[in-house]
Amino acid sequence: MALIEFTKRGIYCKQGDFYVDPWWPVDYAVTTHGHSDHVRFGNKYYLCHTLTKPIIKRRISEDLNVETLNYGESIVRNGVNISFYPAGHIIGSAQVRLEYKGEVCVISGDYKTEDDGISDVFEPVKCHSFVSESTFGLPVYKWQKQEVVFNGIKSWVNDNIQQQKTSVLIAYSLGKAQRLIKNLAGDVPIYVHNSIANLNEVIIDAGVNLPETIRITPETTKDELQKGIVIVPPAMRDSRWIKNLSHPVTGICSGWMQVRAHRRWQSADAGFALSDHADWTGLMDAITATGAEKVYVTHGFTAAFSRFLNDEGIESEEVMTKFGQEDDEENKVDLADAENHHVETENKKSE
């Protein structure tokens, strides 16, 4: 009997009686990572990685009942052994390994195979069945090494500073923002929006080594910002606040920026193809490394990717989930961000 089934509440393990990343409230939710399409309010118990706990408590509610595991640790629930392995997607992101009577299933959540310098590096886990995302499951999506992309961003920032323009990077406040901070820190001061600064505090308190950044306050001057790098969440994109900066230019960091049509559609001043999802090569490498006999393909180019796997002799099936809804969390407006944004505009009004 299979270890998991795909139900209307989410991925369900019948033997263990728990869900993984459910989208409707359940008793016991094993959580791969802290993005809002993978963890929701209303579950009785949560099981997540140690680093994810303070993140979801901050983002959802302090009152959550949360159990934690470190990578490599395991607990047993109704005879099913549950353990976590790094997924490399964002800080605290985990692949969930389930084992029951010798049968092994891995639910990878969102993942990437490249070392981003801040998340624990993806670790392939041998299994019989594997649940994989396919956000960028087409062979045109092959990332350059992040070093190359970051050099591109740095030279863009330097050009902007020289031309008296203010560099504004749009980045999802959990994950992409910290990755940018970690890899861009150095010569130029980094200014971050409230919602990012709040999360940074939580992450630093949890023991992650994150370079210093400056929280943007009403006292921060336009001149200071012009000489630095400004990082704001997607909800701020069209805001009056950005338009009022000194010659603002916006840069979007997302895997979609690989393609001209997407770059143009976004109407940003610059697009950098930097993703927290595996590219085509990453997906194929990860899947091959698991040695899985059966691969369930979730959110993304599910049809094409699973057809390709089947043609390659890896049995595969598309499954419908509510992950990666809208387009991709890289571009999605996060509710937490939107609320902060709201508070901030209120503050502005009272000035």
Add this chain to the structure above:
Amino acid sequence: MKRFAKLIQQLELSNKTNDKIAALVDYFNHADDQDKIWVIALFTGKKPKRPIKSALLKYWAIDITQTPEWLFSESYSNVGDLSETIALLLPPAENTSDFSLHKWIEDLHDLEGKDDETKKVFILNAWNHLETQERFIFNKLISGNFRIGVSNKMLVNALAKQSSLDSAQIMHSIMGKWNPYEITFHELINGTHVNTDNSWPYPFCLAYALEQEPEKLVDLSEWQAEWKWDGIRGQIVKRNGELFIWSRGEELVTDQFPELHFLIDVLPDGVVLDGEILALQDKQVLSFSTLQQRLNRKTINKKQLDDAPIGFFVYDILEYETNDFREHPLSERRAILEQLFENLDESAVILSPVINCKNWEELATLRQTSRSINSEGIMLKKLSSHYHSGRKRGDWWKWKINPYTVDAVMIYAQKGSGRRANFFTDYTFAVRDGENLVTIAKAYSGLTDKEIKEVNSFVTRNAIEKFGPVRTVKPELVFEIAFEGIAESKRHKAGLALRFPRILRWRKDKKAAEINTLEDLRQLLESTFING
């Protein structure tokens, strides 16, 4: 090639004309002269001959990447461009190259007539020496057009800025006949291959819309009334045995309209005519949508010539016997025109008729019939008027007929630009089609600032979905949309397109259930089709 790749990237990233011109000026300031020639050639549609079919490029890419053909197609439909799909699919290049743009073009040219195997070896080797963006451009050089929103006018403005030469002169130079393999950049922009003295046009005289009752203009006998035609304004210049056609946008469009080339043998030298380029059949004016099939094309084929024949309705004469006649009164200029056209019986070039009416009422009644002859109303020009440069109040008036209108509901909103950048000011409207709503028009203007703020707050509160800068909103706000014409369109889901739609007023008194239907518009289309 790297410098050109950077230019393309800059041009693609901005939607602002000023940014694009700045990027072009920067390029022309620094690039290799031989490369510049090719950039001008490529942007004005002087494509080098294709040495290789695009299908071959695709098969070679599939071959070396071992991609199944169906997966290539999936990728292509996500990327939307063949050259780019190939560029992205290929493995990273193992080498780099510093070849200039013109060197690549010349090497490609040399492939002409070689066998496929030789071509394949060359292409594969090139791919292995170019970065992704360069590869994309390289593929484009072989297989396609650069659609990056650089008009001839924009290119010319950038060249004028960079060289401090006159833009009309540069326009003539680059639109003239030249061979990129032979000419130098200096010769090209200075126009040594053409005689720019022969081509220069005059600024167009423009009219204001008549906002008062025409009776206020008092004596009809002091005015010349003509039909206001719905085409594109043009100027025909014939000097020293050469013929040039300029559009209102100051672009040379001579090659686009071969139907008018016979004028080179008919018109005397030293003549400049003002008039309207129209779709024309048996001396009858066809609808603007027919003319549209002929606009902004770099090449014209026989089918387009047959389907949408064009002609020229002459309004005015600005130069005669090499003399500038613009300071002569209209009555005198008209007399010269009539004399000039007395013996000319051509179906493609017609003197736009003067309307003779006894009084204003008679003219007003006649004006109501404008649409039946695809005219958009009446022009009133003072008989004593000079041919002014640009727009001047008082001597020329356009007295247009009232537009068509439709009640539609707003379904998408997008933020504006410039002063209105913080507000949702660009709206998409739909009419009812059975149970569904179908998009019929996008409109930007026509509301007061106060109304814009009101709509803005509605959009913020009632946004259903967000796609980048666009919001889907609850279909609730009804607007009366005015438009000038209606035509069949395969590109629009509704199967029809409105010409020059704009918001006439916000119908707060109407509910979304009361808007017009697609059927209403189809009926209108059919009734105009018979006339058109």
